[in-house]
Amino acid sequence: MKIFKKCSCGKSPWFNRDEFLQDENIDLIGYQANFCHLELGYFLFNHLTCESTIAIPAGLFKGLHDGPVFKQSLYGTEFCQGFCEDIKALDPCESKCECAYVREVMQVIRNWPKQEYQTAKIAHG
Numbered sequence: 001m002k003i004f005k006k007c008s009c010g011k012s013p014w015f016n017r018d019e020f021l022q023d024e025n026i027d028l029i030g031y032q033a034n035f036c037h038l039e040l041g042y043f044l045f046n047h048l049t050c051e052s053t054i055a056i057p058a059g060l061f062k063g064l065h066d067g068p069v070f071k072q073s074l075y076g077t078e079f080c081q082g083f084c085e086d087i088k089a090l091d092p093c094e095s096k097c098e099c100a101y102v103r104e105v106m107q108v109i110r111n112w113p114k115q116e117y118q119t120a121k122i123a124h125g
Helices: 017-022 058-064 100-110 115-121
Strands: 026-032 042-047 052-057
Touching: 026 052, 042 058, 042 100, 052 058, 052 115, 058 100
Parallel strands: none
Antiparallel strands: 026 042, 042 052
16 A cells, blocks of 8 residues: 655554644644745654654645645745745745745644544554
8 A cells, every 4th residue: 555654763654645634643843945846845744653853745735725826926025924934934924925825735734633643544454
C-alpha cells in the first residue's frame, strides 16, 4: 500500500493526506515559502509522538483550497503583510496576493477535525 508520509522516527506511516491531517499528534507549526514556485514551499508539522518535524511540499495540499488564486505576488510591496517571511506565522493573509491561497490552506489544515491516530490506522488493517 502506498504511503503518503512517514515520520522521521519511522514508526508512523500515514497512508493518505486526510489520515495525516486527522492525527491528533500532528500539529502545523509553519510554512517555509518558495516565492518562485509556491507549491515547492513546505508546510512544517510537529509529530508530537516522536517530537520530530515533518516537512511536506505545499503542493500536496493545494486541493484543499477552493477560492481564488491571484496571479500577482505582492511579496515585498507595501501591501504585503510579511506573513510568508515568518516561517512560524500561521495567520491568514488579507492581501490579494498569489501567496494568499497558501495562507488559506493553512487555515483549513489548522481546523481539520482530529482523532486518535490508532483509530485512523485501524481503517487500514
